[in-house]
Amino acid sequence: MTNKTLLIPLLLLWANLQALEKKALPNDVRWVTQSKEYSSLCTQTYRLAEQTLLPKLKNAGPGDAIVMDLDETVLDNSKYQVERFRLNLGFTQESWSEWVVRREAGLVPGVKAFIEKVRMHRVKIVFLSNRMEYNLEPTRANLAKLGVLAKDDLFLLRRNKEDTKQVRREQILQGKGRMKKTGPLRVVAYFGDAMGDFPDEKEKWLGEKFFILPNPMYGKW
Ligand SMILES: [Mg+2]
Numbered sequence: 558m559t560n561k562t563l564l565i566p567l568l569l570l571w572a573n574l575q576a577l578e579k580k581a582l583p584n585d586v587r588w589v590t591q592s593k594e595y596s597s598l599c600t601q602t603y604r605l606a607e608q609t610l611l612p613k614l615k616n617a618g619p620g621d622a623i624v625m626d627l628d629e630t631v632l633d634n635s636k637y638q639v640e641r642f643r644l645n646l647g648f649t650q651e652s653w654s655e656w657v658v659r660r661e662a663g664l665v666p667g668v669k670a671f672i673e674k675v676r677m678h679r680v681k682i683v684f685l686s687n688r689m690e691y692n693l694e695p696t697r698a699n700l701a702k703l704g705v706l707a708k709d710d711l712f713l714l715r716r717n718k719e720d721t722k723q724v725r726r727e728q729i730l731q732g733k734g735r736m737k738k739t740g741p742l743r744v745v746a747y748f749g750d751a752m753g754d755f756p757d758e759k760e761k762w763l764g765e766k767f768f769i770l771p772n773p774m775y776g777k778w
Contacts, residue, residue, distance in 0.1 A: 573645070574643075577642070577643050577644075577645055578643060582639060582642060583642065584773075585773040585774045586635060586638045586639060586642060586774060588773060589633075589635045589638075589772075589773065589774060590635045590639065595666075595771060596666040596667075597666075598770075598771050599665050599666040599667045599668070599770055599771065600666050600667035601667075602667065602768050602769065602770055603666075603667030603668055603670065603671040603768075604667065604671075605764060605768065606671060606746065606748070606768045607670075607671055607674055609746075609764065609765060610623075610675075610745060610746055611674060611675075611678075613745060614675065614678035614680050614745065615678065617678045617679050617680040617745065618679055619679055619681070620740070620741070620742055620743055621679070621680045621681065621742065621743050621744075621745050622680060622681040622682070622683050622711075622729065622742040622743065622744050622745065623675060623680055623681070623682050623683070623744070623745055623746050623747075623748070624683045624685050624726070624729065624744050624746070624747045624748070625682060625683070625684055625685070625747075625748040625749075626684075626685060626686055626748060626749040626750060626751070626754040627684055627686035627688060627696065628662075628686060628687075628688065628750070629665065629750040629770060629772040629774070630665060630668075630748050630749050630750050630754070630770050631664070631665055631668050631672075631684070631700070631705065631748075632662040632663070632664070632665065632699065632700075632703075633662060633663040633664055633665050634656065634662050635663075635774065636661060636662070636663070637652075637653070637656040637662075638774050640656075648775065654689070654692065657688060657692045657695050657696065657699075658692065658695045659695075660695050660698050660699035660702060661699070662699050662703075663703070664703050664705065665770060668705070669703070669704065669705055672705050676707060680745060681709060681710070681711060681739075681742065682707070682710050682711070683710075683711040683712075683713060683729055683742070684696075684700075684710060684711070684712050684713070684714075685713045685722060685725055685726065685729075685754075686712075686713075686714055686715070687714075687715045687722065688714050688715065689714060689715055689716075690714040690715060690716050692714070693712055693714055696712070696714070697712070711736075711739065713725040713728070713729070713735060713736075722753055722754065723756075726744075726756055729741075729742050729744060730742065730743075730744065745766070746766050746767070746768060747766065747767050747768070748768045748769075748770070749767075749768075749769060749770070750769065750770040750771070750772035750776075751772070751776050751777065753777065754769075755767045755769075
Protein backbone atom coordinates (compact mmCIF):
# COMPACT_ATOMS: atom_id res chain seq x y z
CA MET A 558 0.00 0.00 0.00
CA THR A 559 1.34 3.43 -0.90
CA ASN A 560 1.34 6.33 1.50
CA LYS A 561 -1.46 7.94 -0.47
CA THR A 562 -3.82 4.99 -0.24
CA LEU A 563 -3.19 4.79 3.50
CA LEU A 564 -3.90 8.46 3.96
CA ILE A 565 -7.52 8.31 2.84
CA PRO A 566 -8.74 5.70 5.38
CA LEU A 567 -6.76 7.48 8.10
CA LEU A 568 -8.41 10.77 7.26
CA LEU A 569 -11.82 9.09 7.29
CA LEU A 570 -11.11 7.55 10.67
CA TRP A 571 -9.98 10.90 12.05
CA ALA A 572 -13.12 12.62 10.71
CA ASN A 573 -15.24 9.88 12.29
CA LEU A 574 -13.58 10.29 15.67
CA GLN A 575 -14.00 14.08 15.47
CA ALA A 576 -17.70 13.64 14.74
CA LEU A 577 -18.11 11.20 17.67
CA GLU A 578 -16.32 13.61 20.00
CA LYS A 579 -18.89 16.28 19.17
CA LYS A 580 -21.90 13.99 19.10
CA ALA A 581 -24.22 14.33 22.08
CA LEU A 582 -23.97 11.50 24.56
CA PRO A 583 -26.84 9.01 24.51
CA ASN A 584 -29.68 9.91 26.89
CA ASP A 585 -28.81 7.31 29.53
CA VAL A 586 -25.17 8.40 29.93
CA ARG A 587 -26.08 12.09 29.66
CA TRP A 588 -28.70 11.68 32.39
CA VAL A 589 -26.21 10.06 34.76
CA THR A 590 -23.35 12.45 34.06
CA GLN A 591 -25.22 15.74 33.66
CA SER A 592 -28.65 15.73 35.27
CA LYS A 593 -29.50 16.96 38.74
CA GLU A 594 -32.28 14.37 38.77
CA TYR A 595 -29.85 11.43 38.80
CA SER A 596 -27.72 12.79 41.64
CA SER A 597 -30.85 13.80 43.57
CA LEU A 598 -32.34 10.32 43.30
CA CYS A 599 -29.12 8.72 44.57
CA THR A 600 -28.88 11.16 47.47
CA GLN A 601 -32.55 10.57 48.25
CA THR A 602 -32.03 6.80 48.43
CA TYR A 603 -29.04 7.13 50.75
CA ARG A 604 -30.85 9.62 52.99
CA LEU A 605 -33.86 7.33 53.22
CA ALA A 606 -31.47 4.52 54.15
CA GLU A 607 -29.92 6.66 56.88
CA GLN A 608 -33.30 7.49 58.38
CA THR A 609 -34.44 3.90 58.26
CA LEU A 610 -31.27 2.09 59.27
CA LEU A 611 -29.30 4.30 61.62
CA PRO A 612 -31.78 3.94 64.53
CA LYS A 613 -31.63 0.14 64.07
CA LEU A 614 -27.82 0.17 64.00
CA LYS A 615 -27.58 1.67 67.49
CA ASN A 616 -27.78 -1.83 68.94
CA ALA A 617 -25.82 -3.50 66.15
CA GLY A 618 -23.10 -5.96 67.05
CA PRO A 619 -20.16 -7.51 65.21
CA GLY A 620 -22.50 -10.13 63.75
CA ASP A 621 -24.49 -7.53 61.81
CA ALA A 622 -23.74 -6.54 58.24
CA ILE A 623 -24.78 -4.30 55.39
CA VAL A 624 -24.32 -5.82 51.95
CA MET A 625 -23.48 -3.41 49.14
CA ASP A 626 -23.02 -3.96 45.45
CA LEU A 627 -20.19 -1.84 44.00
CA ASP A 628 -20.73 -0.68 40.42
CA GLU A 629 -23.35 2.04 40.08
CA THR A 630 -24.20 1.54 43.76
CA VAL A 631 -21.00 2.77 45.41
CA LEU A 632 -18.74 3.34 42.39
CA ASP A 633 -19.70 5.56 39.48
CA ASN A 634 -18.32 4.20 36.19
CA SER A 635 -20.01 6.66 33.85
CA LYS A 636 -16.58 7.82 32.66
CA TYR A 637 -16.02 4.34 31.19
CA GLN A 638 -19.39 4.57 29.41
CA VAL A 639 -18.46 7.98 27.96
CA GLU A 640 -15.09 6.68 26.77
CA ARG A 641 -16.62 3.65 25.07
CA PHE A 642 -19.19 5.84 23.34
CA ARG A 643 -16.51 8.23 22.07
CA LEU A 644 -14.63 5.25 20.64
CA ASN A 645 -17.85 4.02 19.04
CA LEU A 646 -17.46 0.74 20.95
CA GLY A 647 -19.60 -1.12 23.46
CA PHE A 648 -18.86 -3.07 26.62
CA THR A 649 -16.22 -5.79 26.48
CA GLN A 650 -14.80 -7.76 29.40
CA GLU A 651 -11.26 -6.73 28.37
CA SER A 652 -11.95 -3.00 28.24
CA TRP A 653 -13.91 -3.26 31.50
CA SER A 654 -11.00 -4.98 33.23
CA GLU A 655 -8.61 -2.32 31.94
CA TRP A 656 -10.94 0.34 33.32
CA VAL A 657 -11.09 -1.35 36.74
CA VAL A 658 -7.29 -1.56 36.87
CA ARG A 659 -7.08 2.21 36.22
CA ARG A 660 -8.90 2.87 39.54
CA GLU A 661 -10.62 5.94 38.17
CA ALA A 662 -14.23 5.26 39.14
CA GLY A 663 -15.93 8.03 41.10
CA LEU A 664 -18.52 7.87 43.86
CA VAL A 665 -22.27 7.58 43.49
CA PRO A 666 -23.81 10.75 45.00
CA GLY A 667 -24.73 10.39 48.67
CA VAL A 668 -22.86 7.15 49.33
CA LYS A 669 -19.86 8.61 51.13
CA ALA A 670 -21.95 10.43 53.75
CA PHE A 671 -23.99 7.26 54.25
CA ILE A 672 -20.94 4.99 54.69
CA GLU A 673 -19.35 7.45 57.13
CA LYS A 674 -22.47 7.33 59.31
CA VAL A 675 -22.67 3.54 59.12
CA ARG A 676 -19.07 3.30 60.29
CA MET A 677 -20.00 4.96 63.58
CA HIS A 678 -21.77 1.69 64.43
CA ARG A 679 -20.47 -1.83 64.92
CA VAL A 680 -21.81 -3.13 61.65
CA LYS A 681 -19.67 -4.78 58.97
CA ILE A 682 -19.82 -3.75 55.33
CA VAL A 683 -19.68 -6.57 52.81
CA PHE A 684 -19.03 -5.49 49.23
CA LEU A 685 -20.68 -8.11 47.06
CA SER A 686 -19.89 -7.42 43.42
CA ASN A 687 -19.59 -9.19 40.11
CA ARG A 688 -16.22 -7.58 39.54
CA MET A 689 -13.81 -10.48 39.10
CA GLU A 690 -11.85 -11.54 42.15
CA TYR A 691 -8.54 -11.08 40.32
CA ASN A 692 -9.40 -7.36 40.31
CA LEU A 693 -9.69 -7.15 44.09
CA GLU A 694 -6.57 -5.06 44.59
CA PRO A 695 -7.40 -2.27 42.09
CA THR A 696 -10.96 -2.28 43.43
CA ARG A 697 -9.78 -1.82 47.01
CA ALA A 698 -7.30 0.85 45.88
CA ASN A 699 -10.04 2.75 44.04
CA LEU A 700 -12.26 2.70 47.16
CA ALA A 701 -9.33 3.77 49.35
CA LYS A 702 -8.58 6.67 47.01
CA LEU A 703 -12.21 7.77 47.35
CA GLY A 704 -12.05 7.55 51.15
CA VAL A 705 -14.67 4.83 51.59
CA LEU A 706 -12.54 1.81 52.51
CA ALA A 707 -12.03 0.46 56.02
CA LYS A 708 -9.68 -2.36 56.91
CA ASP A 709 -12.47 -4.59 58.26
CA ASP A 710 -14.53 -4.41 55.07
CA LEU A 711 -15.26 -7.76 53.49
CA PHE A 712 -15.18 -8.39 49.76
CA LEU A 713 -17.01 -11.13 47.92
CA LEU A 714 -16.10 -10.67 44.27
CA ARG A 715 -16.88 -13.16 41.54
CA ARG A 716 -14.63 -16.20 41.05
CA ASN A 717 -16.36 -17.88 38.14
CA LYS A 718 -19.68 -18.38 36.40
CA GLU A 719 -21.08 -20.62 39.16
CA ASP A 720 -20.18 -18.07 41.82
CA THR A 721 -23.45 -16.13 41.56
CA LYS A 722 -24.54 -13.37 43.89
CA GLN A 723 -27.15 -15.74 45.35
CA VAL A 724 -24.41 -18.27 46.20
CA ARG A 725 -22.37 -15.58 47.94
CA ARG A 726 -25.39 -14.18 49.78
CA GLU A 727 -25.99 -17.64 51.25
CA GLN A 728 -22.33 -17.83 52.32
CA ILE A 729 -22.80 -14.55 54.22
CA LEU A 730 -25.91 -15.76 56.04
CA GLN A 731 -24.57 -19.24 56.77
CA GLY A 732 -20.92 -18.44 57.40
CA LYS A 733 -19.85 -20.95 54.79
CA GLY A 734 -17.28 -20.99 51.99
CA ARG A 735 -15.29 -17.78 51.96
CA MET A 736 -17.27 -16.58 54.98
CA LYS A 737 -16.23 -19.50 57.19
CA LYS A 738 -13.62 -17.47 59.06
CA THR A 739 -16.03 -14.60 59.69
CA GLY A 740 -18.98 -16.80 60.62
CA PRO A 741 -22.63 -16.19 59.81
CA LEU A 742 -23.80 -12.59 59.61
CA ARG A 743 -27.22 -11.06 60.04
CA VAL A 744 -27.86 -8.76 57.08
CA VAL A 745 -29.55 -5.52 58.07
CA ALA A 746 -29.81 -4.13 54.53
CA TYR A 747 -28.87 -4.69 50.90
CA PHE A 748 -27.90 -1.97 48.42
CA GLY A 749 -27.83 -2.36 44.64
CA ASP A 750 -28.69 -0.93 41.24
CA ALA A 751 -30.11 -4.18 39.82
CA MET A 752 -32.84 -6.50 41.11
CA GLY A 753 -30.23 -9.29 41.13
CA ASP A 754 -28.54 -7.48 44.01
CA PHE A 755 -31.43 -8.42 46.31
CA PRO A 756 -32.69 -11.72 47.70
CA ASP A 757 -36.32 -12.80 47.22
CA GLU A 758 -39.39 -10.79 48.19
CA LYS A 759 -37.79 -7.81 46.53
CA GLU A 760 -40.73 -5.42 46.53
CA LYS A 761 -41.81 -6.19 50.07
CA TRP A 762 -38.59 -4.83 51.52
CA LEU A 763 -37.92 -1.84 49.27
CA GLY A 764 -37.11 1.25 51.33
CA GLU A 765 -36.86 -0.84 54.51
CA LYS A 766 -34.19 -3.43 53.98
CA PHE A 767 -33.53 -3.16 50.23
CA PHE A 768 -32.34 0.15 48.78
CA ILE A 769 -32.04 0.63 45.04
CA LEU A 770 -30.02 3.16 43.06
CA PRO A 771 -30.88 4.28 39.52
CA ASN A 772 -28.81 2.95 36.62
CA PRO A 773 -30.16 3.42 33.09
CA MET A 774 -26.79 2.62 31.42
CA TYR A 775 -26.86 -1.18 31.60
CA GLY A 776 -28.79 -4.03 33.18
CA LYS A 777 -30.74 -7.18 32.46
CA TRP A 778 -33.94 -5.55 31.29
MG1 LIG B 1 -24.13 -2.74 40.14
